[in-house]
Amino acid sequence: MMTHPKVWPKELSCELRDDLHSWCALWNVSTLVPEISVTISRRMTSSLGRASYTRQSIGLQHTLLDPTATELLREVLCHEAAHLAAYRLHGKTIRPHGSQWKSLLSAAGYPPRATIAAATLPACFGVRRARRVVKRRKVRRSPWKVITRWIRG
Numbered sequence: 001m002m003t004h005p006k007v008w009p010k011e012l013s014c015e016l017r018d019d020l021h022s023w024c025a026l027w028n029v030s031t032l033v034p035e036i037s038v039t040i041s042r043r044m045t046s047s048l049g050r051a052s053y054t055r056q057s058i059g060l061q062h063t064l065l066d067p068t069a070t071e072l073l074r075e076v077l078c079h080e081a082a083h084l085a086a087y088r089l090h091g092k093t094i095r096p097h098g099s100q101w102k103s104l105l106s107a108a109g110y111p112p113r114a115t116i117a118a119a120t121l122p123a124c125f126g127v128r129r130a131r132r133v134v135k136r137r138k139v140r141r142s143p144w145k146v147i148t149r150w151i152r153g
């Protein structure tokens with residue numbers, strides 16, 4: 001019998017939860033699943049998702065719940081779950097988007113990308129606003145990073 005995540009939002013599908021199980025089995029960290037708390041954040045605007053190793057938690061930006069963002073939601077969940085898996089497998093000293101994390105994403109069938117170009121995001125993200133922010137702040141990378149912040153400890 002599969003052990004479900006510690007916290008799983010009702011807004012997310014059972015299929016997605018099955019995907020989380022599959023990825024963790026693939027990565028040989030099935031024991032991680034019942035420790036993971038997944039939450040939807042309405043305040044998260046500068047990143048699509050966030051993973052905390054100390055809390056074993058994954059936060060997802062609420063915009064990902066839009067019906068047009070289903071594929072991206074799956075990728076972001078995989079991206080964040082791979083962070084927790086990489087730390088479980090290799091310890092906390094590895095780089096967040098280093099080779100260990102990349103190989104987990106590749107094994108799950110995703111290109112290991114740490115950022116997503118604003119122009120390729122579904123319309124529900126309001127790309128025009130994102131572009132304006134990019135120009136004003138003169139940042140080279142998109143502000144729609146999949147993850148940037150980590151809770152250290």
Ligand SMILES: [Zn+2]
Pocket residue numbers: 079083096097114146147148
């Ligand atoms: Zn990341």
